[in-house]
Amino acid sequence: MKHEPISSAAQPHIDILMTQGYCVVDNVIPAAVVQGLASDLGGCFAATQPSQGPFYGADTVRFGGLLDRSPLSALFVQHPLIVEIVEAILGPWCNNIQLNLTQAIEIRPGAQQQVPHRDQDMWPVSRMLPCDHGAEYLVNVMWPFTEYRPENGSTILWPGSHRRRSEDLIAPDQATSLEIAPGSALLFLGSTLHCGGANRTAAARRGMIVSYALGWLKPYEIQTLVYPPEKARRFTPDLARLVGYQIHRPNLGNVEGRCPSELLGGLQQNGAVDALAAEQIALIEAFHAQRPAC
Template identity: 35%
Template structure:
């Protein structure tokens, strides 16, 4: 993705997109708009997708998207994780959001590494009139203080069921909704496994819910070691009732033999990184 963004057409059928929207709509309708210009006074953001929506659990694991995560993120981590999942509804009368890079969630501290891969799944058609995402192609390498000229900005016009895939380093924003209907998109984002998630998945999808999921989804939510010794905990139980140091998936009832930290592969990868460092 030399431009930093690409549209995958027709990943979902219109009927499938409608089903996802219908499943989430009760929570969307109950969500209050933002309280500042950036979040949008006519925009709602509804999260906890994995906990609330069985259909979204499949979208989080979409093979086309995960293949891009493998290519973009795995060179900088042992595993990546779900960074956030939310429905973004831009309602009529909303102004265009200010242009930004999503990587700024971590400030401007990260240099020389791409921290995330983002997706916007169109649950309605995205048009120029209803607020299709604004994107500045080729802006991934821009300095943080570089501002886009209006001529450099385009929009991700796409039909419902299509997906905009873009990096955390590309300049973008929500568009203005000058139409008479909502623009609804599903924002599913992945980040390096050693970074703090924007949406705290352990609270949005706690162990009592996550333990019912398959291991791949559990790992994506963050119930896995970020590397050999990143993310373990000590169960707050009676003396001797549990091992003292266990990986996050222990909270879901998953037990494994061998190391109580990361896997042997994690340790080998860490040792190789140190040797090459």
């Protein structure tokens, strides 16, 4: 992946994120835009049945596909500073990042604390490698729609837990839970132990998680099914690439051997076309250089 010089706006957030496993980027989008998105999604919150199962938790409501549910969501998903921070962290481990999910979450009054977890554990490889192997797989961005406070279910985080990957659980007194206002964003690593908090107030906590993953992983929410070509055609080319209309070099995620972005254009040609990274091209050249041409 291309490594642009990191901007002075992004670097301090990257440093904090990598040191404590999370960071808050304050006032990064106007609160009125957050309000607009929350109001676009109001009908979906009302129409969606409460979640089932011991992970999602009763008394929560969740739904995805937010790029299709409000045009404002792209402003969050493609926020330049946030994407720069995410690319700095995931870039060393992939050719390109991808959108892993968009999910609106309501934690209703009376909801219990979610089970603490690391989001990257959905990919078994992260647990098969030694705990200190260093790769990051995912970065989460939590965008509050309502004020987040410890008493209304603000996300609970274990500072430094990204360096304690062998510990499935860490004592609750080592956790923190923050006050975050709409317009600010909470970023945390896929390796950071965290969970949704209990809501001990009379009002719902609402927000949205946008997460980004290494481009070669299976995304949590299958983006290209959620946004099939007839929907993705309305996206900008950058957004279409982010949701998966892009080959991950070398040749991963193709359609008929070609880049899936061709499904969004008018004319589709046939015949497989390599999409290789510099590393494979160098290996192929070295191979040919070592043997006589025939």
